[in-house]
Amino acid sequence: MTRRGENIYKRKDGRWEGRYAKGRKENGTIHYGYIYGYKYKEVKQRLIHLKSAQQNTDELFTKEYEGTLNEWSEYWLKEIKADIKPSTYSSYLTKLTHHILPMFGSQPIYMIKKSQVEYWLNKLREKLSISSIHATYRVLRSCLNYAVKRSLLIKNPCIDVQLPKQKSNTVQSLTKQEQKRLEIEAKQHKAGLPVLIALETGMRIGEIAGLKWQDIDFLEQVIRVKRTLQRVTTEGTSQKTELVELSPKSSNSVRIIPLSQNMGYLLQKVQKEAQSDYVVGKRKALEPRVINYHFKQICQKAQLPPVHFHALRHTFATRCLENGATVATISDLLGHSSIKMTLDTYISSFMTEKRKVIDSFSSL
Incomplete structure (x- = not known):
């Protein structure tokens, strides 16, 4: 056999x-x-x-790996697991299970062709957004690159494929009037604290969920962002999940954010009734998907159009910009990896400010 x-x-x-x-x-x-x-x-x-x-010192000695993508991806995930975050591992596993292996899983990796990859990418457009297609493609490319680096595959079929073009992301933020309505409803809602924190600090939803009382220095009036709370896929399955504490998105995401006087008073008031180490959640941590569920309820009461929780982060950055904050300051507060990332994300907002400057010349 x-x-x-x-x-x-x-x-x-x-x-x-x-x-x-x-x-x-x-x-x-x-x-x-x-x-x-x-x-x-x-x-x-x-x-x-x-x-x-085996070293690829002589092409005559090189022998391509003849196993299937099912087998290779299983090995690849085990090899890289120690070097990536659990959330990243969970994301890779989900994309492989739902979008990659159903197409290529039973095929030996050396038989996967560029034309097949391009056909697969076009089929993904029927069920995924352009950004999700790009992210899924990167997982397949990385998996096969690992085989190339170990001289088990001569060429990665993902190289030079025609990807669907990504549209530039339009930053979604609330107007001052919309923000005011949202704040009023959030203050009255039993789970509105995460919304108020996001609007005042620009923290990500996972960072707010993972925020502990020990991270808040009321004497110095600052929040130290040290962790994020995420639900990730349990090892060996794409069905079961668990809630885990992780380090923030990047090294720049570990940061210190000043507290406004009003937010400081509010958090001190909440702390007096707290029964948990976590700021959000009375007896235990309130996970991101629950925070998002309550956020949608609050938006409906505030009569706001459907927006993602991440829009609160963009709203914070926009208000900072309107109040004259420099790009470097905004980048630092948001925990971006570079000022360029901040500029790329908020280019339309910065253009508005630039236009105001130029228009001011007309009155001179």
Whole structure:
């Protein structure tokens, strides 16, 4: 018995035998090596390790990995797991399970063609947004790049494919009137605190969910952003999830945000009745999806059009800009990785401010 394309065979003595190319003999024929084990998976994993360890010093000695994408992606995820965040691992697993493996999973990776990848990308347009398609494509590209780097695949079929063009993101923020209505409703709602914090600090929803009382210094009147709370997929499945504390999105996301006097008073008042280490949630942490559920209720009461919670972060940045804050200050408050990212995100808002400056010349 053999698993097609893998060079793994079932022996009569009950063991599995794996064969791999070690190099070439003096007469030019291939010199094979063999490994044995009583479990198929054990032999398969050892073969992958051996092949990945081989150096690509001579193209004649290079042998492409003949396993399927199902098998390779499983190995890839195990290899990179220690180097990525649980939330990133969960995202990779979900995209593989729902969008990549149904198309390519049973196919040997060396047989995946560029034309197939482009066809797959076009099919994804029927159910995913352009940004989600790009994110899913990057997972497949990274997975196959890992095989290329280990000389198990000669060329990544994802290279130079035609991706659907992304439209520039329009920053969605509330007007001053909309913000005022939202604040009024949030103050009256039992779970409106996350909304008020977002409008005053620009923190992300996961950062607000993970905020603890120990992160707030009422003497210095600052919040120290140290963690984020996210629900991620449990290892080995795309169905079960768990709520976990993680480090913020990037090193720049670990930051200090000054508290306004009003927000300081409000948080001190809430702390007196707190029964949890977390600022949001009376007895336990309030996870992001619950915060978002309450946010939608508050928006309806405030008679606002459907907006994402992330719009509150953009609203905070817009108010900062309107009040004369520099790009560097806004970037630091938001925890962006660079000033360029801030400029790219709020280019339309900055253009409005630029126009005001130019128009002011007319009165001179």
